Amino acid sequence: MKLGKVYFVGAGPGDPELITVKGKKIIEQADVIVYAGSLVNPSVLADRKPASIVYNSAHMTLEEIILVMEQAVKKGSVVARVHTGDPSIFGAIREQIECLRERGIPFEVVPGVSSFLGAAAVMNLEYTVPGVSQTVILTRKEGRTPVPPGQSLAELATHRASTVIFLSTAMIDEVVQELTKGYPLSTPAAVVYRATWQDELIIRGTLADIATRVADSGIEKTALILVGDFLGDYYGRSELYHPGFTHGFRRSKSTPEGNEA
Incomplete structure (x- = not known):
């Protein structure tokens, strides 16, 4: 058979x-x-x-x-x-x-x-905001399952990248404590519970208050922690669609068009 x-x-x-x-x-x-x-x-x-x-x-x-x-x-x-x-x-x-x-x-x-993409969608976010962050870190807090050397939240936080933390919401106080060794307390943060489910819930704040907000909500599982300035209001304009930026499919507005098909 x-x-x-x-x-x-x-x-x-x-x-x-x-x-x-x-x-x-x-x-x-x-x-x-x-x-x-x-x-x-x-x-x-x-x-x-x-x-x-x-x-x-x-x-x-x-x-x-x-x-x-x-x-x-x-x-x-x-x-x-x-x-x-x-x-x-x-x-x-x-x-x-x-x-x-x-x-x-x-x-x-x-x-x-992935749920981290679902979370970005329901929050209308871009992780790789020009001038803010071009790096996304997907990680988790060390718990019963350890993390390899050099990959603790405190060490990863020094990069100030867009960070998504899985499987760690029940340890939100410890998460914040580690993250603030690299990010300032004013850094925007969010917790997204069951992104794209009918009962999804989004909690917004900063590292200064996100732990309290999460504790008040009672959320402990099936949620992602998002941290970084990509959650903030500032963004830079992408070069990809800038009129002065040329690439193989588009010439600068100041460059004469060729006879390419």
Whole structure:
């Protein structure tokens, strides 16, 4: 019998319409679905086959997940391993991929819209504002899971880049304490709870008061912390569309047009 295949699918940030067309088709065709039930909106599974078997990986260990995949693929089944956002960002897919490789199980990764992009969309933000920041840092606070040397929030804060902090809202006081070793207290900050979900909530402030605002809201999980001057009012004009800036597709207004097609 022909082997099936495992697809790691990014389900997007929450809104079921923000999954990719390819990801949606895979879920619709899958015989077995293993989804991160604590984070993925169940609505993205709404159009699955009635006969498909669904597992919630929130209640499973890595070994149990791999066993389900292996058994299904050996029967020729299509497996959709559905992660929140994009599976490459805090998705813990590397260990799953290595297990599949060891067993000779075919797989493919289908990207998705990360929650940090969903957060920018609902707040009408640009992370890479000209003259403000051209660097985006995606990170997390050290907790039960450590971070490598040189990657603490305090060290990353010295870059004053646009920073998005995952999985850390419950430690907001400690987060602020570390960030202020690099950012001034006046730096704009925001916490976005369940971006693009129907119950999303946006809390705005600065490093001076964001922890208090978050504590008052009661939010502790499924939220992102955004920090940096990209959240502020200042922005520089992009050179890309400046009339005096030329590139391969547009000449300066002061340069005569050529006969290019």
